[in-house]
Amino acid sequence: MSLPHASGHSSAASASASSPTSAARAFRPPAPVPPEAPRRTVSFVLAAARNPLEIWSRRAFREPVSRADWLGVPTFTINDPALIRHCLVDNARNYAMQPLRQRLLRPILRDGLLTAEGELWRRTRRAMAPVFTPKNILGFAPVMRARTEGFAERLMARDGETVDLSFQMTLLTYDILQATLFSDDIAGEPQAFARSMERTIAQMGRVDPLDILNAPAFLPRLGRLAARGAQEHLRQVIRATAEKRRALLAADPERAPNDFLTLLLKTDGLSEAEIEDNIVTFIGAGHETTARALGWTLYLLSQAPEERAAVEAEVDALLPELPDPATWLDRLPRTRAALEEAMRFYPPAPSLNRTAIAADSFGSxxxxxxxxxxxxxxxxxxxxxxxxAPDEFRPARFLPENRGRIDRFQYLPFGAGPRVCIGASFALQEGVIALAGLVRRLRFHHAGTRAPYPVQRITIQPRGGLPMRIERRPN
Ligand code: HEM
Structure with missing residues (x-):
């Protein structure tokens, strides 16, 4: 059996340049060292189970397209921006979500947008458009800022302590998400809800061996059964919260907060069950991803003092003049560039998987x-x-003056085409507001004995967490 990177072909995509600020001593973020030759079957399977990031040989990072066969199924890895555009945009209808991903996520997210297909997906995406308008997203900026500031204050009180910053970022983005979803108005005990949510998300990242082996759905996946209680509780609370809000909207619409829940309840064309599925989907897709992006950004800045100084100088100079956080995404280019460069190294969604419905061809x-x-x-x-210099941390490549050199289809943290992340502008805005709010008050120093090692679960996580010492900044 041939394994990934057995053959490279297709036209080479064009190289693009970027201009660093301090190329001479740029920091090289940690990553598994790829083996020279593609892995053979046993080594491949072991690496896939341990950490899928370790599968790829050095050739994978040079070839525009590679083909291999896995259990008799041709498997293509595509790095040619023109071909990516062809598959994800121009001929997107020919590429369905991959069955394994559906098997893992659909039992949890059901008919939510991420796992919907065909007509259901089209109807849901259309119904969601009024929820994710720029106006609504900008409207969330003050909540994002307030939650970050409260969080930064609590960490300031822990000056000198070492915390797992990865976990801390999950707490922050969870707080922001539940505030923008429900405005703190949950019909249940918040701690128990958070625990059920954490167990549900942990389940999302768990691949059962039966799934990899393509076993029929009626064979029970034990791990999934164990998490069923948590999922049921999560859904009960969401249902009761939605019911309470429906009653408020009927009785006194002026008093209903303009959060995701109200916006979803006002959409046309979604049933009650579909609204519930989409709330579970937002919870599943919408805060672990942003938390990983923030954690990695703060780690990378801790290892690149010049870059950190540039971000600190930007927020120190500009935040006092920018009372409206809705402007920060556009007005803090260095902060945004650091976040985007961190998502280049550690994309929170590291793989987009599709199945070709009909035969397709592009170039060779x-x-x-x-x-x-x-x-x-x-x-x-x-x-x-x-x-x-792909291995070097150079946020300057994402500054507005250099951005034009990056092909739209060579940088895909949020995917592309009709199934592009619907929460991308929410996540970018949240990322920049949270980063700016934290950097203004705090500095973080890596306190581990070795560099954090990235592992792929559903996101890319630092193995064993991100031990960082808190320093309260003098301002
Ligand atoms: C840094 C944060 C985030 C990253 C990196 C990210 C990444 C992605 C990616 C790559 C996809 C496309 C998957 C594919 O094509 O197979 C996606 C889809 C999606 N994301 Fe995000 N996401 C983030 C935050 C969010 C947030 C905050 C929300 C909701 C509030 C969200 C909701 C969704 C949904 C519903 C989809 C499915 C869209 C569809 O299929 O039509 N994401 N995300």
Whole structure:
């Protein structure tokens, strides 16, 4: 059996340059060292179980397209921006969500947007458009800022302590998400709700061996059964919260907060069950991802003092003049560039997986019907033919003056095409507001004995957490 990177072909995508600020001594973020040659079957399976980031050989980071067969299914890994555009945009209808991903997520998210397909997906995406308008997203900025400031104050009181910053960022983004979803108005005990949510999300990242082996759905997955109680509790609370809000909207609409719940209840074309599924989906897709992006950004800045100084100088100079946090995403380019460079290295969603419905062809690449097609930001974002100094932390490549050199389809933290992340502008705004609010008050120093090691679960996480010492900044 041939394994990934058995053959490279297709036209090479164009190289693009970027201009660093301090190229001479740029920091190289930690990553698994790829083996020179593609892995053989046993080594491949072991690496996949341990940490899928370790699967890829050095060739993967050089080839525009590679093909391998896995259990008889042709499997393509695509790093050619033109071909990515073809599959994700121009011929997107030919590429369905991959069955394994559906098997893992659908029992939890049901008919939510992330796992919906076909007509259900089209109807839901259309119904969601009024929820994610720029006006609504900008309207969330003050809550994002207030929650970050409260959180920063609590950490300031812990000056000198070492915390797991990865976990701390999960607490912060969870707080922001539940505030923007429900405005703190949960019909249940908040701690118990948070625990059920944590167990549900942990379940989302767990691949059962029966799933990999394509076993029929009626065979019970034991891990999933164990988390069923938590999921049921999560849904009960969401149902009761929605009921309470419906009553308020009927009795006194002026008093209903303009949060995600109200916006969803006002949509046309979604049933009560579908609204519930989409709330579970927002919880599943919407805060662990942003938490990982924030944690990695703060770690990378801790290792690159010049870059950290540039972000600190920007927020120190500008925040006092920018009372409205809705302007921060556009007005803090260095802060945003650090976040975007961190998502280049550690894309919170490291793989987008599709199945070709019918045979397709583009340039010299022929994709048979039924093939698995992988778009892997982990590889694409470090690809040697696409990035200058791909292993170096150079946030300047994302500054507005350099941004034009990055092809739309070589940087995919939020995906692309009709199924692009619907929460992308929410997440970017939240990321910049949270980062600015934290950097203004705090500095973090890595306190581990070795560099954090990235592992792929559903997001890319630092193995064992991110021990960081808190320093309260003097201002
Ligand atoms: C840094 C944070 C985030 C990252 C990196 C991220 C990444 C992604 C990616 C890559 C996809 C496309 C998956 C694919 O094509 O297979 C996606 C889809 C999605 N995301 Fe996000 N996401 C983030 C935050 C959010 C937030 C905050 C929400 C909701 C509030 C959200 C909700 C969704 C939904 C519902 C979809 C499915 C869209 C569809 O299929 O039409 N995400 N996300």
């Amino acid at each position: 690449t022929d994709i048979p019907a039924g093939s698995t097609v992988l778009f892997l930001p982990w590889i694409l974002h470090r690809h040697e033919t696409l990035w200058e």
